[in-house]
Amino acid sequence: MIKARITVTLKTGVLDPQGKAIEGALGTLGFGGVAAVRQGKVFDVVLEGDDRAGAEAQLAAMCDRLLANTVIENYTVDIA
Amino acid sequence: MQSAVVLLPGLNRDRDMIAALTKISGRAPVTVWQTETAISAVDLIVIPGGFSFGDYLRCGAIAARSPVMRAVAEAAGRGVPVLGVCNGFQILCETGLLPGALMRNTSLRFVCRRVKLEVVNAATRFTSAYRQGQVIGCPVAHHDGNYFADEDTLTRLEGEGQVALRYAEGTNPNGAVRDIAGVVNAAGNVFGLMPHPENFIEPEHGGSDGRGFFESVLGTTRVAA
Numbered sequence: 001m002i003k004a005r006i007t008v009t010l011k012t013g014v015l016d017p018q019g020k021a022i023e024g025a026l027g028t029l030g031f032g033g034v035a036a037v038r039q040g041k042v043f044d045v046v047l048e049g050d051d052r053a054g055a056e057a058q059l060a061a062m063c064d065r066l067l068a069n070t071v072i073e074n075y076t077v078d079i080a
Numbered sequence: 081m082q083s084a085v086v087l088l089p090g091l092n093r094d095r096d097m098i099a100a101l102t103k104i105s106g107r108a109p110v111t112v113w114q115t116e117t118a119i120s121a122v123d124l125i126v127i128p129g130g131f132s133f134g135d136y137l138r139c140g141a142i143a144a145r146s147p148v149m150r151a152v153a154e155a156a157g158r159g160v161p162v163l164g165v166c167n168g169f170q171i172l173c174e175t176g177l178l179p180g181a182l183m184r185n186t187s188l189r190f191v192c193r194r195v196k197l198e199v200v201n202a203a204t205r206f207t208s209a210y211r212q213g214q215v216i217g218c219p220v221a222h223h224d225g226n227y228f229a230d231e232d233t234l235t236r237l238e239g240e241g242q243v244a245l246r247y248a249e250g251t252n253p254n255g256a257v258r259d260i261a262g263v264v265n266a267a268g269n270v271f272g273l274m275p276h277p278e279n280f281i282e283p284e285h286g287g288s289d290g291r292g293f294f295e296s297v298l299g300t301t302r303v304a305a
Contacts, residue, residue, distance in 0.1 A: 014228060015255070017186045066145060069138055069174065071181040072228055 002047040002055045003080040008068045009040035043067055052079060081298045083109040083124040086152065088143045091130030091167060093276065100278035101126065104294040114146040119155055124297055127152070129166030129221070129276060139182060139224040140170030149175050161205060161297050162270045166222055169262075169272030178263055178272045179237060180229035185222070186255030192221040194286070197261055197275060198248035201241040204264045206271040209292035209299070215248045216289035218275040225274040227256035227263070234258060240266065245273055271297075 010016050016038050023037040045062070047055050059077045068075040083101045087094055094111075101109045101124075109126070112119050119125060133142035143149065149171065156162045156177055164172040172178040185191060197218050199210040210216065229237065234257065237243050245262030252259045254274070262273030277290025 013230075014183070015186065015226075017184055017188050017226075017255070021188055066137070066141065069141070069181050071173075071179075071230075072183060 002050060002052060004045045004047065004055065004059050005078045005080070006043040006045060006059065006063060006067055006075055007040060007078070008043070008063070008073050008075045010038060011072055011074055014072050040073075055079060081105045081123045082107060082121075083126060083298070084112050084119055084122040085109045086112050086114070086125065086127045086148055086168075088114045088127075088130075088132040088146060088148075088171075090132040090134055091128055093129035093166065093278065096276075097126055097128035097165065097278045100281050100290075100294060101298075103281065104291060105298045112148055112151075114143070114148045117147050117151055119148075119151045122160065125152055125155060125160060125162045127162070127164040127168030127171055128278070129168060132167055132171065135224070138174065140167060140172075140174040143167075143171045144174035153177060156265075156270050159267070159269050163206065163293070163297060164270075164272040165276060165278065166220075166225075166274055169274055170224060172270060172272045177270050178265055179233055179242075180227055180260075180263060182224050182274070183226040183228050184224050185226050185253070190221075190223045191225070191253040192219070193253065194219050195251040195253055195261075195275065196248040198246045199244070200246050201244045201264070203241065204244050204268055204271065204296075206264065206293055206297050207244050209296040216292070217287050218277055218280050218290055220253050220275045222254070222274055225254035225256060227254075227260040227274070229257065234260075237263065242266065244271065245275075 019038045063075040170182045199214045202212040246259040264271045277293045280290035
């Protein structure tokens, strides 16, 4: 089995109103010094087999075709 | 004029769209379920609004990968006109049939109100019943209508006349970049907009400004599917 963690984040320059709202809520809770919050998504994917090179290509394709919208989002893939 | 309405689980404006198309074209549209892989010969394909697949992952993302969307893309490639309203617009962006993406409203609130729209390009087959620069009323109802594309794309879209509709008179309800409310593809046969013209076609709706989109495309399309 291959375990991978995919992290999807908004591209720089894309407004993140949800991140802004979270940033505001942190301030309301009394956390000082929070300069910025950007929110994203995490996907933990488990693949059958142990072909790491094949898994890398497959996970990137999954991101490009479904998990991320590359118009607005970047992704990183970390294989455990 | 025979139209087709795409049905996906979680859409909720499909009946409104069917009623509008029937009223304006005098002919009931055929319906196409999400698992179908072919669409019969029609003059217009419409993807209505709602919350397909519960907006899981991103609005329109799962619907865009459903079998019927491959058939829609194939028809669009042959020149068949395709109209996407609200969730339909989001789905067309997610499939790549239209440029850009629709993000959460900057207010983080669902908006349901009437806005003003400026017809920026009345030369498209979806807007030809309007005058260039005409300002019309239309309702919106969405949580994710905040249109975004990078600066280079926006410049290209505006240069090519692909930004067909803008929110007018300070009524942008969602933070969409450059007040963009509706976009047409480069070939001119795929159009998506966030507002709901199907809910503004007769005086009982409070106005009939939305009829023009349907009259434009139903009156001018001659491409066999």
